[in-house]
Amino acid sequence: MKVFKAVDKIILKIEEFILSYAVIIIALMVVGKALSRALFSYSPPFADEVSQIAIVVATFMGISYAARKGRHISMSAFYDLAPFKVRKFLSILIPFGTAAVLFVLAYYSSLYVQDVYESGRVTSALEMPAYYLYIFIPIGFLLGGIQFLRNMWINITNRDEVYLGTDVKDYNDEDTNDLEGTHL
Amino acid sequence: ACGGGEESSGDNGGDGQTYNWKFVTEEVEGQVQYEYAQEFAKRMNEKSDGAVNIDVYEFGGLGSETNQVEQLQSGTVEMAVMSPGFTGNMVKEGQIFALQFLFPESVEKTQNILNDSEALNTDLRELYEEHSISPLSFWSEGAMQWTASKEISEPADFENFKMRTQTSPLILKSYEAYGADPTPMSWSELYTALDRGTVEGQENPIFFIGDASFNEVQDYMTMSNHNNYVAMTTVNTDWYAGLDEEMKTMVDETVTEMQDWVFEEQKKQNEEYLETIKNDTENPTEIVELSDEQREAFKEKAEPVRDFYRSEVSTVDGKVLDKLIEEINAAE
Amino acid sequence: MIATMLIIMVVLLFLNFPMMIPLMAAPLVIMFIYFPTLDPMILMQQFSTGIEPYVLLAVPLFIFAADIMTTGKTSNRLLDFIGSFIGHIRGGYAVTTAAACTLFGAISGSTQATVVAIGKPMRERLLKIGYKDPSAIALIINSSDVALLVPPSIGMIIYGLVSGTSVGDLFIAGIIPGIIVFISFAVYSIIYAKMADIPLAGKASWSERWTMTRKAVLPLGFPIVVIGGIYTGLFSPTEAAGVSVLYAFILEVFIYRSVHIKELPKIARSTGLVTSAVFVLVAGGQAFTWVISFARIPQMITETVLGTDPSAIYVLLMVTLFFFIGCMFVDPIVVILILTPIFYPAAMSAGIDPVHLGVVITFQAALGSATPPFGVDIFTASAVFNKPYLEVIKGTPPYILILFAISGLLIFFDELSLFLL
Ligand code: NA
Ligand code: NA
Numbered sequence: 038m039k040v041f042k043a044v045d046k047i048i049l050k051i052e053e054f055i056l057s058y059a060v061i062i063i064a065l066m067v068v069g070k071a072l073s074r075a076l077f078s079y080s081p082p083f084a085d086e087v088s089q090i091a092i093v094v095a096t097f098m099g100i101s102y103a104a105r106k107g108r109h110i111s112m113s114a115f116y117d118l119a120p121f122k123v124r125k126f127l128s129i130l131i132p133f134g135t136a137a138v139l140f141v142l143a144y145y146s147s148l149y150v151q152d153v154y155e156s157g158r159v160t161s162a163l164e165m166p167a168y169y170l171y172i173f174i175p176i177g178f179l180l181g182g183i184q185f186l187r188n189m190w191i192n193i194t195n196r197d198e199v200y201l202g203t204d205v206k207d208y209n210d211e212d213t214n215d216l217e218g219t220h221l
Numbered sequence: 222a223c224g225g226g227e228e229s230s231g232d233n234g235g236d237g238q239t240y241n242w243k244f245v246t247e248e249v250e251g252q253v254q255y256e257y258a259q260e261f262a263k264r265m266n267e268k269s270d271g272a273v274n275i276d277v278y279e280f281g282g283l284g285s286e287t288n289q290v291e292q293l294q295s296g297t298v299e300m301a302v303m304s305p306g307f308t309g310n311m312v313k314e315g316q317i318f319a320l321q322f323l324f325p326e327s328v329e330k331t332q333n334i335l336n337d338s339e340a341l342n343t344d345l346r347e348l349y350e351e352h353s354i355s356p357l358s359f360w361s362e363g364a365m366q367w368t369a370s371k372e373i374s375e376p377a378d379f380e381n382f383k384m385r386t387q388t389s390p391l392i393l394k395s396y397e398a399y400g401a402d403p404t405p406m407s408w409s410e411l412y413t414a415l416d417r418g419t420v421e422g423q424e425n426p427i428f429f430i431g432d433a434s435f436n437e438v439q440d441y442m443t444m445s446n447h448n449n450y451v452a453m454t455t456v457n458t459d460w461y462a463g464l465d466e467e468m469k470t471m472v473d474e475t476v477t478e479m480q481d482w483v484f485e486e487q488k489k490q491n492e493e494y495l496e497t498i499k500n501d502t503e504n505p506t507e508i509v510e511l512s513d514e515q516r517e518a519f520k521e522k523a524e525p526v527r528d529f530y531r532s533e534v535s536t537v538d539g540k541v542l543d544k545l546i547e548e549i550n551a552a553e
Numbered sequence: 554m555i556a557t558m559l560i561i562m563v564v565l566l567f568l569n570f571p572m573m574i575p576l577m578a579a580p581l582v583i584m585f586i587y588f589p590t591l592d593p594m595i596l597m598q599q600f601s602t603g604i605e606p607y608v609l610l611a612v613p614l615f616i617f618a619a620d621i622m623t624t625g626k627t628s629n630r631l632l633d634f635i636g637s638f639i640g641h642i643r644g645g646y647a648v649t650t651a652a653a654c655t656l657f658g659a660i661s662g663s664t665q666a667t668v669v670a671i672g673k674p675m676r677e678r679l680l681k682i683g684y685k686d687p688s689a690i691a692l693i694i695n696s697s698d699v700a701l702l703v704p705p706s707i708g709m710i711i712y713g714l715v716s717g718t719s720v721g722d723l724f725i726a727g728i729i730p731g732i733i734v735f736i737s738f739a740v741y742s743i744i745y746a747k748m749a750d751i752p753l754a755g756k757a758s759w760s761e762r763w764t765m766t767r768k769a770v771l772p773l774g775f776p777i778v779v780i781g782g783i784y785t786g787l788f789s790p791t792e793a794a795g796v797s798v799l800y801a802f803i804l805e806v807f808i809y810r811s812v813h814i815k816e817l818p819k820i821a822r823s824t825g826l827v828t829s830a831v832f833v834l835v836a837g838g839q840a841f842t843w844v845i846s847f848a849r850i851p852q853m854i855t856e857t858v859l860g861t862d863p864s865a866i867y868v869l870l871m872v873t874l875f876f877f878i879g880c881m882f883v884d885p886i887v888v889i890l891i892l893t894p895i896f897y898p899a900a901m902s903a904g905i906d907p908v909h910l911g912v913v914i915t916f917q918a919a920l921g922s923a924t925p926p927f928g929v930d931i932f933t934a935s936a937v938f939n940k941p942y943l944e945v946i947k948g949t950p951p952y953i954l955i956l957f958a959i960s961g962l963l964i965f966f967d968e969l970s971l972f973l974l
Contacts (some may be wrong), residue, residue, distance in 0.1 A: 050727075052836050053818075053822050054818075055825075056821070056822045056825030056826060056829070057818035057819070057821040057822040057825060058818070058821070059825055060613055060617055060821040060822075060824045060825045060828070061817070061818070061821050063610055063613055063614065063795075064617060064795055064798045064799075066790070066795075067610060067614060067791065067792055067794065067795030067797045068795035068796060068798065069794060070792065070796060071787075071788040071789075071792035074383070074404060074788075075787055075788070078381055078383065078402045079402065080383075080386050080402065080404040080405055081770045082390070082393055082403075082797060084405075084407055085388065085405055085407070085607060087390065088607075088610055089605050089607070089610075092604055092605070092610060092613065092828075092832070093601050093604060093605070093827045095613070095828055095829055095832075096604055096828065096829050096832040096833055096836060097829075097833075098539075098601075098829075099825055099828065099829020099830070099832075099833075100833060101828060101831060101907070102825075102826060102829070103826055103829050104571075106826065106828060108827075108830050108936065108939070109571035109572070109573065109830055109833075110571065110572050110573075110830055110831070110834065110932050110935050110936060111566075111569050111570060111571050111572055111942060112567065112569065112572060112925075112926060112942045112943075112944060113567045113569050113941045113942050113943055114567075114942065114943040115567050115568075115569070116568075116569035117941060117943060127568065127569060130568075131568065131569060131570055131571075134570065135570060135571055135572070135574050138577065138578045139701050141581070142597075142805075143579075144710060145581075145593050145596070146594075146597040146599055146600070148592075148594045148597075149594045149598060151599035152291075152295070152594060156291075156294070156311055156352060157311060158287075158310055158311045159310045159311075160310065161309075161310050161387070161388045161389050162388040162389070162390075162405070164310070164390070167310070170601070171601060174597065174600060174601060189397070208941070249714070249715050250715075250897070250898075251717060251893055276849060278846070278847075279894055281715075281846070281887075281891050281894075282842060282843065282845070282846025282847070282851075282890075282891050283843060283846055283847060284598065284599050284602045284843060285602050285605070287602075288598050288599065290600055291598055292595060293596070294593055295591075295592050295594070296592075297591055297592070297595050298846075348903070380926075387707075406789065407606070407607035407608065407791075409606065409607070409608050409707055409711070410607065410608060410789045410790065410791060412705070412710050412713075412720050413662075413705040413789065413790065414712075414786070414789050416705075417783065417784060417785065417786030418785075418786035419786040419787070419788065419789050425721045431717075432714060432717045433713065433714050433720075434713055434718075434719050434720040434721060437719060437720065437721040438721070447710060470952035504721065528881075
């Protein structure tokens with residue numbers, strides 16, 4: 038159990054690190070390119086490509102982090118109206134179904150990465166192997182799937198409450214809206 | 222009917238067999254590639270008495286140009302018009318068409334070389350076939366021109382000039398050779414960037430310049446003919462190999478006869494848009510013609526870039542290029 | 554096939570599955586059932602293609618800038634400054650929000666970026682003075698739509714290329730419809746403020762106003778740098794988003810010292826979280842689009858609907874209807890790219906002016922980004938404000954009605970688009 042928690046903590050730290058620095062890198066690249074062009078009439082050709090890699094990385098590596106924080110967007114209209122027991126049932130079914138779909142997506146996207154690997158395609162500016170970029174897609178789906186399984190598990194083990202993510206309880210059962218706390 | 226899922230080809234089913242193919246292009250309705258594919262589809266349908274039905278896809282719905290290349294490779298679509306620029310990061314030799322002042326100034330002469338070149342139709346084709354792409358023909362969509370906020374008629378005019386380009390190192394080198402500052406800029410921001418002077422110039426064939434309204438935000442267009450926007454008619458290699466002989470012959474014949482058709486089509490479109498641009502008095506654009514000496518001055522600067530191609534781009538030490546240069550010299 | 558897709562979508566959505574699941578699973582299932590010979594791998598490339606367009610980078614950057622400014626002092630100083638001038642006027646804050654969204658939308662060209670950059674600070678202020686969340690968010694989402702109508706509009710640039718229409722003419726033609734939308738929203742905001750009895754602040758004295766202005770001098774440099782930079786060509790609209798991060802950073806970290814540089818990764822992480830939640834949907838939407846396009850569903854439907862020789866009004870009504878439906882599921886820019894070529898020939902033979910058609914289409918696309926169930930602005934608002942989906946869309950009906958009314962005007966009076974040309 039202790040090992041498990043330690044691993045979880047390490048993964049969390051890695052996810053946080055990747056999300057933070059992907060955003061900071063995008064900012065650096067976009068600003069850097071504009072400043073460099075204005076001041077030195079030089080446009081670093083790699084800037085756009087690095088930003089685009091960072092956005093793909095942030096998007097897919099963010100899947101599990103957003104799942105942990107219960108921040109994936111869903112159309113909760115009917116769910117919000119449902120009684121506790123229904124929500125409890127759904128809180129087990131939905132993460133399970135979501136995890137299943139994400140694992141299927143991880144499988145097919147890893148096939149895609151393999152395909153790009155075999156094609157030998159490189160990126161246009163940096164001329165680095167293109168699969169470096171795409172490999173974050175299956176990893177993101179895989180970690181996301183694992184996190185949704187954990188979201189399911191916490192709802193199975195805790196009978197009295199509904200969790201939207203391992204770190205967040207259902208806002209429908211909260212007296213006050215302290216959701217803001219999760220943002221920032 | 223869902224437009225797909227029917228038996229397409231492979232084994233010959235004898236009489237009454239129908240063929241449903243997908244043909245994807247990098248351009249939209251009205252533009253050269255799309256019109257080409259439509260005409261191709263029409264001719265194949267007529268020749269086969271309705272047995273061959275080709276659905277033509279314009280750019281947009283099926284993703285980016287790179288995606289379309291992958292879709293051809295995987296056999297998701299059977300045919301594609303693609304420009305070698307978008308496969309240049311896989312089949313490096315294909316970047317050959319980005320070299321400036323390599324082909325003759327005349328598009329007609331260039332097209333004849335594209336038709337007959339062994340370097341392209343045999344050697345380059347083989348390199349593509351390693352990636353399941355068979356280029357059946359190469360054709361020009363028109364010569365590339367420079368549009369700019371100031372007059373560009375000699376290399377010195379490019380000094381400290383922000384030229385919007387693609388990001389490939391070869392293209393960057395080509396403009397650095399004139400002393401320009403190549404500036405990568407996404408297509409969707411280009412109109413605004415030209416309007417505000419964030420970048421000062423760009424290159425494209427005339428029909429595209431007119432279609433994208435770049436002449437509205439540029440004051441000069443230099444008839445540089447510095448290279449051609451070359452497109453290839455491509456098919457999935459395995460699919461093509463699996464066609465029965467009769468069908469393969471029909472495809473090959475149509476590809477060949479389309480060469481003249483597309484030459485006339487691009488000529489018509491580029492001439493019409495040139496008139497439109499000249500007649501747009503609200504957004505006047507001065508047309509700059511280059512003298513032979515001026516062309517020569519650009520060519521002198523552009524030639525050393527071929528060495529960069531040979532050493533840094535080519536995977537066969539520039540063999541395709543050297544053979545092509547011989548063929549060009551023989552034709553001129 | 555359409556039915557299968559819709560059933561999967563609707564069932565999964567109503568069960569409260571994360572929205573990325575129906576968007577990503579539906580195309581996959583369609584591949585399995587209807588295109589069994591194809592490799593489903595091909596859908597995977599679409600995920601990254603969907604989020605690669607360079608202009609989308611403006612979204613995380615404006616979120617980042619807004620996060621830095623709201624953590625620090627910049628946004629409060631700006632809002633206090635505005636409040637000291639309009640706080641005592643009925644509906645003043647709401648009209649200011651609409652105006653700020655219109656202006657910023659025009660500059661950034663991105664509806665999502667506007668939702669974040671203007672919406673984030675303005676929403677907090679609107680809540681503080683007594684607005685209910687759904688009405689505040691609805692105001693922000695819908696005012697941001699104008700971004701697609703006023704130059705430099707990405708929607709119009711794309712329409713211009715696809716149809717060969719002059720982009721300059723389109724830009725000019727979008728101005729009057731843009732102003733009509735703003736005025737309608739302003740009038741509605743004032744009426745709403747009266748009906749909901751939103752309390753007014755006391756009128757600030759000129760000396761108070763002077764104090765607020767002095768405090769806001771540096772923050773006011775922010776819009777000047779961003780707008781000035783774009784109009785002088787110093788940087789592109791997307792780069793302006795990056796420059797706004799730099800400006801916020803310098804102001805908060807070095808001048809006000811209200812944000813410590815060590816807090817930056819934490820702020821960036823919050824930005825990354827929101828970006829991911831929105832962009833997985835954009836990625837899924839692209840795969841969804843691919844399957845629909847591959848199966849040629851748009852062509853099939855429009856051929857049946859348009860028939861032969863339709864009248865101009867009928868074509869425009871169908872354009873409106875199809876763009877509205879299309880934008881329910883897919884990003885508006887993608888819808889323009891796919892549907893324009895399908896409707897364009899029929900519109901031309903019915904004698905519709907291509908510029909007028911462009912304005913109607915762009916207007917519909919703008920409306921589409923704010924209409925449920927698939928609306929990138931709704932997703933962005935839901936993610937940024939951390940509000941359940943229903944809460945976000947609850948207040949939108951009056952705005953959608955207003956926009957529909959204007960859309961009717963645009964269809965019947967082409968002078969509204971063509972007048973300035
Ligand atoms: Na001009
Ligand atoms: Na929508």
